């Protein structure tokens with residue numbers, strides 16, 4: 001259950017022990033259930049940024065083949081630029097990622113111009129939003145960043161029992177809570193855990209509450225247990 005604290009203590013209404021317990025359980029779950037994908041092992045700034053672009057609104061399992069193809073053909077930004085629009089579009093259309101061809105080329109140009117880019121320059125590229133930049137920084141560049149996508153909105157909304165509204169106040173509330181939950185040191189492990197957890201346990205439909213380590217702390221899951229509805233999910 002959620003626990004409230006004074007405004008003076010926090011930017012959101014959850015107290016430090018509750019936040020720490022959620023963070024700890026997510027990290028524990030993540031370490032036991034880490035999903036291995038090729039880009040999670042790679043360290044190359046170019047290839048890992050490409051991976052985060054390919055992962056936009058696409059399931060990781062669908063991206064594996066595209067990423068392997070990309071890594072083989074365009075292991076460097078220069079290789080991609082040499083192939084030009086025709087080569088990139090041929091590849092992206094094969095794997096169904098056609099809309100990302102322009103962003104991939106723009107990222108390649110930026111790498112060629114500046115080396116590993118600064119996040120401000122990246123964000124100036126159409127198609128690179130806060131989520132993609134944050135994921136790249138925190139998962140591949142060892143820089144803490146809070147990453148929030150629709151899965152995180154859904155998960156935190158269920159956990160807290162607070163209906164989520166995509167207005168500025170609602171977005172700020174989720175941002176503040178996600179920021180509190182993201183550890184200062186183990187942010188990479190935590191962000192991977194959240195990605196995997198929201199893809200496999202706290203799913204959009206039929207969340208796996210009976211297998212969820214957060215069940216006793218979750219408003220949605222607890223009310224489903226109380227209402228006898230979980231066995232139907």
Ligand code: SF4
Pocket residue numbers: 155158159201202203207208209210212213214215218219220221222
């Ligand atoms: S108990 Fe259910 S709704 Fe709550 S976080 Fe876990 S899977 Fe999601």
